[in-house]
Amino acid sequence: xxxxxxxxxxxxxxxKEDVTLDCVYETRDTTYYLFWYKQPPSGELVFLIRRNSFDxxxxxxxxxxxxxxxxxxxxxxxxxxxxxxxxxxYFCALSEAGAxxxxxxxxxGAGTRLFVKA
Amino acid sequence: EAQVTQNPRxxxxxxxxxxxxxxxxxxxxxxMSWYRQDPGLGLRQIYxxxxxxxxxxxxxxxxxxxxxxxxxxxxLILESPxxxxxxxxxxxxxxxxxDTQYFGPGTRLTVL
Numbered sequence: 585x586x587x588x589x590x591x592x593x594x595x596x597x598x599x600k601e602d603v604t605l606d607c608v609y610e611t612r613d614t615t616y617y618l619f620w621y622k623q624p625p626s627g628e629l630v631f632l633i634r635r636n637s638f639d640x641x642x643x644x645x646x647x648x649x650x651x652x653x654x655x656x657x658x659x660x661x662x663x664x665x666x667x668x669x670x671x672x673x674y675f676c677a678l679s680e681a682g683a684x685x686x687x688x689x690x691x692x693g694a695g696t697r698l699f700v701k702a
Numbered sequence: 703e704a705q706v707t708q709n710p711r712x713x714x715x716x717x718x719x720x721x722x723x724x725x726x727x728x729x730x731x732x733x734m735s736w737y738r739q740d741p742g743l744g745l746r747q748i749y750x751x752x753x754x755x756x757x758x759x760x761x762x763x764x765x766x767x768x769x770x771x772x773x774x775x776x777x778l779i780l781e782s783p784x785x786x787x788x789x790x791x792x793x794x795x796x797x798x799x800x801d802t803q804y805f806g807p808g809t810r811l812t813v814l
Binding site for chain 2: 675
């Protein structure tokens with residue numbers, strides 16, 4: 585069955601520290617997609633990245649980077665030189681193409697709340 | 703402006719009083735979905751729709767109904783709300799199920 589685990593419930597760092605948010609997933613499909621979304625205190629959900637199961641290249645976008653490793657079923661997210669504005673809840677999510685599940689569900693992790701202190 | 707809208711944004715109601723939360727998107731997306739967000743549980747999918755007249759259950763469909771009569775609209779219906787349905791609800795849409803989902807602003811529902 586699909587499952588997404590974000591083991592870190594809350595993380596607190598001081599500004600300018602690097603922080604890594606962990607995401608481990610389970611799926612039976614060979615074709616699937618992984619996402620990260622950010623939910624700032626204002627409550628909206630902001631898309632950060634989408635990655636398909638055939639593309640294991642790491643990605644960097646400014647201070648954000650993502651490490652996708654199929655061998656460990658992980659899709660971790662690193663913020664370099666964190667800033668107070670990075671304080672938010674971050675969700676990892678998994679969507680399958682439905683070959684084995686017969687549907688197109690999306691499963692979210694429980695989220696990691698990041699506090700960045702000035 | 704491309705967007706997903708939800709109404710109402712906030713609702714306080716009583717047990718058993720039927721309610722509908724509307725969701726509309728202007729991006730001509732095929733796929734729409736409803737989620738509920740509860741502390742410590744993340745977002746859980748309630749129902750999703752692949753297209754008009756095509757809906758299917760997510761992980762927590764009990765107590766909810768949906769319909770998709772038009773491509774742009776995907777209302778969530780609570781026929782007899784109960785306190786355990788107090789939650790923050792999000793509607794989302796995307797071109798395909800595995801594409802990036804665009805989320806509405808959320809509806810905070812309290813059932814007394």
